[in-house]
Amino acid sequence: MSAESTTEEATSGFNIHPMDQFEVHPLFGDGAIHWYTPTNVTLWLGLTVVAAFLLLVVGSRGRAMVPSRSQSIAEMAYGFVRKMVEDITGKEGLKYFPHIMTVFTFILFANLLGLLPYSFSTTSHIAVTGVLALTVFLSVTVIGFVKNGPSFIKLFWVSSAPMALRPVLFLIELISYFVRPVSHSIRLGGNLMAGHAVVKVFAGFAGALGIGAVIPITAIVAVYGLELLVAFIQAYVFTILTVVYLNDALHPSH
Amino acid sequence: MATQDAAHAAETSVGMPQLDFATFPNQIFWLVVAIAVLYFIIAKVALPRIGSVIDDRHNAVANDIEQAAEFKRKAEEAEAAYNAALAEARAEAMRIAGEAKAEIKADVDAAIAKADAEIAAKSAESAVRIDEIRASALKSIEEVAGVAANDIVAAIMPSASDDKALKAAVAARLKG
Numbered sequence: 129m130s131a132e133s134t135t136e137e138a139t140s141g142f143n144i145h146p147m148d149q150f151e152v153h154p155l156f157g158d159g160a161i162h163w164y165t166p167t168n169v170t171l172w173l174g175l176t177v178v179a180a181f182l183l184l185v186v187g188s189r190g191r192a193m194v195p196s197r198s199q200s201i202a203e204m205a206y207g208f209v210r211k212m213v214e215d216i217t218g219k220e221g222l223k224y225f226p227h228i229m230t231v232f233t234f235i236l237f238a239n240l241l242g243l244l245p246y247s248f249s250t251t252s253h254i255a256v257t258g259v260l261a262l263t264v265f266l267s268v269t270v271i272g273f274v275k276n277g278p279s280f281i282k283l284f285w286v287s288s289a290p291m292a293l294r295p296v297l298f299l300i301e302l303i304s305y306f307v308r309p310v311s312h313s314i315r316l317g318g319n320l321m322a323g324h325a326v327v328k329v330f331a332g333f334a335g336a337l338g339i340g341a342v343i344p345i346t347a348i349v350a351v352y353g354l355e356l357l358v359a360f361i362q363a364y365v366f367t368i369l370t371v372v373y374l375n376d377a378l379h380p381s382h
Numbered sequence: 383m384a385t386q387d388a389a390h391a392a393e394t395s396v397g398m399p400q401l402d403f404a405t406f407p408n409q410i411f412w413l414v415v416a417i418a419v420l421y422f423i424i425a426k427v428a429l430p431r432i433g434s435v436i437d438d439r440h441n442a443v444a445n446d447i448e449q450a451a452e453f454k455r456k457a458e459e460a461e462a463a464y465n466a467a468l469a470e471a472r473a474e475a476m477r478i479a480g481e482a483k484a485e486i487k488a489d490v491d492a493a494i495a496k497a498d499a500e501i502a503a504k505s506a507e508s509a510v511r512i513d514e515i516r517a518s519a520l521k522s523i524e525e526v527a528g529v530a531a532n533d534i535v536a537a538i539m540p541s542a543s544d545d546k547a548l549k550a551a552v553a554a555r556l557k558g
Binding site for chain 1: 397398399400401402404405406407408409410411412413414415416417419420421423424425427428429431432433434435436438439442
C-alpha cells in the first residue's frame with residue numbers, strides 16, 4: 129500500500145496528506161487494533177487527563193487564600209462552569225456540576241492538546257464526540273423522565289402555540305430533539321477536524337513552494353490563532369448546549 | 383493482520399480516518415476510561431478542593447469586613463464616650479467655676495458689708511466727736527466772747543457792767 133501511495137505522490141508533485149494526522153495506530157508495534165490496544169488515542173486521552181489533573185489538582189494544591197497563577201486559572205474555570213450551570217438551570221442543576229465540569233475540562237484540554245504539532249486531536253473524531261453527545265442525550269432524557277415522569281413530553285408540546293399547530297410543532301420538536309446528539313457531536317468534531325486539516329494543507333503548500341512558503345506560513349499562523357479560539361469556543365459551545373439540554377430535562381415546560 | 387488490512391482498505395476508500403469504524407471500539411473504550419478517571423479526579427478531588435478554597439476566601443473576606451465594621455462601631459462608641467466625658471467635664475468645670483465665683487462674691491459682699499459697717503461706726507463716732515468738739519468750741523467761744531464783751535464793756539462803761547445781760551446778749555448773737 130505504501131509503495132502505491134509513493135508512486136501517486138511522485139506523479140502528483142504535491143505531498144499533502146491532511147487526513148493522515150487523524151489516523152489511529154497502535155502505540156507499540158504494528159499489529160491489529162483491538163478494543164483494548166493502547167493506541168495514539170489512548171496516549172492523547174491520557175495526556176488530556178494528565179493536563180486536567182495538573183491544572184485542577186496540582187495547580188490548586190497550595191489552597192492559598194491569595195491564589196497562585198495556576199490556582200487562579202483553576203478557580204476561574206470552576207467559577208465559569210459553575211456560573212454557567214447556575215445561571216441556566218438554577219440551583220437544581222448544581223447537582224450535575226461535576227459532570228458538566230468534566231465535559232468542559234475534557235473537551236477544552238483535548239482541543240488545546242490537539243493544537244500541539246505532531247499531536248493527535250481526540251475531539252476531532254466522531255467516535256469520541258459522538259459518544260460524548262450520546263451520553264449527554266441519554267442522560268438528559270433519563271433525567272427528564274425521572275424528574276418529571278410522563279409530563280416530560282410537555283417539552284415537545286408547545287402550549288403557547290395555536291391548538292391546530294401543536295401536533296405539527298410536536299413532530300418538529302420531537303425530530304429536533306433526536307437530532308440534537310448528531311448536531312452536538314458533529315459541530316465539535318467537524319470544527320476540530322476542518323481546522324486541523326486546513327493547517328495541514330497550508331503546511332503542504334509551504335513544503336512545495338520554496339521561498340514563496342512565506343504566504344502559507346503566514347496563513348498557518350493566522351489559522352492557528354483562529355484554531356486556538358475555536359478550541360475554546362467549541363468547548364464552551366458543547367458545554368453550554370449540554371447545560372441547556374439539562375435545563376430542558378429539569379424544567380420541560382415552555 | 384486481516385483486520386488491519388480491512389481497516390486500511392476502509393480508510394483509503396473513504397479518505398477519512400474518522401469514519402474508519404474498525405477503530406471505534408478502541409476509541410470508545412479508551413474514551414470511557416479517560417472520562418471515568420477524569421470524572422473521578424474532578425468530582426472527588428478538584429472540585430471539593432477548589433470549592434472549599436473559594437468558600438474559605440469568601441468567608442475570610444466577609445469576616446474581615448465584619449471585623450472592620452465592629453472596629454468602626456467600637457471607634458464610634460469610644461468617640462461618643464469621649465465626647466460625653468468631655469461635655470461632663472466641661473459642665474463640672476463650669477459648675478465649679480460658678481460655685482467659686484458665688485463664694486468669692488459672698489466673701490467680697492461680706493467684707494464690703496463689714497467694711498461699710500465699720501466705716502459707718504467710725505463716721506458716727508467721728509460725728510459725735512465733731513459735735514463734742516464743736517460744742518466745746520462753741521462753749522469756749524461763748525466764754526471768750528463773754529470775757530471779751532465783759533472786758534470791752536468794763537473798759538468803755540464800767541458802770542453798765544451787767545453779767546447776766548451780757549451773757550444773754552452773747553448767746554443770742556452766737557445763735558444768730
